[in-house]
Amino acid sequence: MSFYLSSLNGLEKEIIRELEKLYIYDCHEHLPPEKGRLKQKPDAFTLFSHYCQHELYTGGMDKEIMAKILWQPGDIDWKWKTFEPFYKQMKHTSYCRAAHITMEKYYGEKELTAKNVHAVSERIQKANTQGLYDCVLREDCKIIASINCDGPLDDTHSGLIRQTVRAIDYIYSYKDVLKKFGDGETSIDSVDDILKACEGYIVNAKEKGAVGVKYMSFYIDGATREDAQNTLKRLKNDPSLVLPRRNPLNEFVLTSRLRMTHDKGLVNCMHTGYRNDYRELSPANLLPFIMKNQDVKIDIYHAGYPYVREAIMLGKVWPNIRMNMCRTYLISQRFAFDALDEMLEMLPDNKIIGFGGDYYVVEKVFGHLVMARETIARVLAKKIQDGYLSLDRALEIGRKMLYDNPKEFYGFKDVGFNV
Numbered sequence: 416m417s418f419y420l421s422s423l424n425g426l427e428k429e430i431i432r433e434l435e436k437l438y439i440y441d442c443h444e445h446l447p448p449e450k451g452r453l454k455q456k457p458d459a460f461t462l463f464s465h466y467c468q469h470e471l472y473t474g475g476m477d478k479e480i481m482a483k484i485l486w487q488p489g490d491i492d493w494k495w496k497t498f499e500p501f502y503k504q505m506k507h508t509s510y511c512r513a514a515h516i517t518m519e520k521y522y523g524e525k526e527l528t529a530k531n532v533h534a535v536s537e538r539i540q541k542a543n544t545q546g547l548y549d550c551v552l553r554e555d556c557k558i559i560a561s562i563n564c565d566g567p568l569d570d571t572h573s574g575l576i577r578q579t580v581r582a583i584d585y586i587y588s589y590k591d592v593l594k595k596f597g598d599g600e601t602s603i604d605s606v607d608d609i610l611k612a613c614e615g616y617i618v619n620a621k622e623k624g625a626v627g628v629k630y631m632s633f634y635i636d637g638a639t640r641e642d643a644q645n646t647l648k649r650l651k652n653d654p655s656l657v658l659p660r661r662n663p664l665n666e667f668v669l670t671s672r673l674r675m676t677h678d679k680g681l682v683n684c685m686h687t688g689y690r691n692d693y694r695e696l697s698p699a700n701l702l703p704f705i706m707k708n709q710d711v712k713i714d715i716y717h718a719g720y721p722y723v724r725e726a727i728m729l730g731k732v733w734p735n736i737r738m739n740m741c742r743t744y745l746i747s748q749r750f751a752f753d754a755l756d757e758m759l760e761m762l763p764d765n766k767i768i769g770f771g772g773d774y775y776v777v778e779k780v781f782g783h784l785v786m787a788r789e790t791i792a793r794v795l796a797k798k799i800q801d802g803y804l805s806l807d808r809a810l811e812i813g814r815k816m817l818y819d820n821p822k823e824f825y826g827f828k829d830v831g832f833n834v
């Protein structure tokens with residue numbers, strides 16, 4: 416239990432021990448192929464890349480310097496001297512907690528210091544060998560499969576990685592249309608040609624074993640095929656024209672793809688909330704589509720943060736929606752606790768998908784999973800202490816969130832786990 420908060424009570428610890436016995440599905444990652452990771456030269460600062468970088472630059476670090484520290488090999492002493500003042504001011508955040516748990520587990524230190532920064536860097540380099548993914552994901556995290564974003568379709572790591580593909584989005588200009596749906600030159604005159612290209616892309620992904628198509632939430636203003644066709648014509652007639660993301664062609668293609676993805680047997684994986692301009696990513700923006708398409712499966716990522724209640728309402732009202740807690744414990748364990756506490760009072764227990772690491776750096780999945788188990792256990796323990804749930808029922812809900820629900824929603828066919 417050394418990675419967990421010292422304030423946990425006996426019941427919370429008991430639930431964590433039960434959750435640790437489960438094999439689980441990891442329902443969102445950004446992992447590069449292991450081969451790619453092994454080619455990198457990671458050091459101690461790699462552990463503070465990805466989400467911790469939000470704390471570095473919002474805390475005042477220059478972006479170019481940050482990139483040199485996090486993403487390029489370089490002089491460790493220079494890196495540390497430059498990093499330390501910013502590290503001092505962000506050490507307490509949830510993003511850093513995951514990095515610290517990871518560092519303790521794999522590289523033997525609870526925090527980075529001038530004294531250990533070289534030793535941690537050497538240990539990371541030494542461990543950067545074949546088998547790293549199996550060790551972290553399967554052995555330490557008991558992950559049956561990780562649903563991954565942005566990886567090559569043929570990188571399945573013997574079934575441990577299940578890829579998703581990105582929906583083609585951000586159709587701003589005619590140049591975009593040619594590049595994204597054709598060969599870059601041959602003229603495209605009809606929305607039907609665009610949809611045919613989308614279909615080919617989805618069918619190919621499905622044939623190669625993908626389990627979903629990943630989207631960013633978007634505004635829906637009711638664009639029809641005719642609106643989309645007229646927009647395509649406008650773009651073609653004026654190649655210098657650049658429209659905002661919220662345009663009838665982009666919207667019609669995206670909504671058509673949501674339906675198509677479902678009809679081809681894949682899940683729509685929907686990023687909602689948290690991003691630079693999060694307003695257009697509110698889960699509530701999807702309502703017009705969901706109301707008319709109550710069979711189309713949509714997995715709502717990140718509980719919509721900061722639009723948490725908008726997200727929960729989608730889960731509450733519509734049968735085809737799942738609430739995916741990926742990245743939530745990293746954003747803030749407080750928020751994740753409150754969101755889950757409220758979801759348990761509002762949703763049937765098949766609606767919540769309990770974990771997705773959402774990381775590039777594979778070891779950090781472990782840090783996030785500790786925080787996820789801890790938060791889930793604390794919510795379940797509170798419900799038991801309030802007299803709301805029995806221990807058995809709480810453990811059943813925990814298991815459904817981490818195992819049965821993703822298995823059912825994504826149609827996984829594992830055998831031999833959790834029997």
Ligand SMILES: [Zn+2]
Binds near residue numbers: 443444445564773
């Ligand atoms: Zn992500």
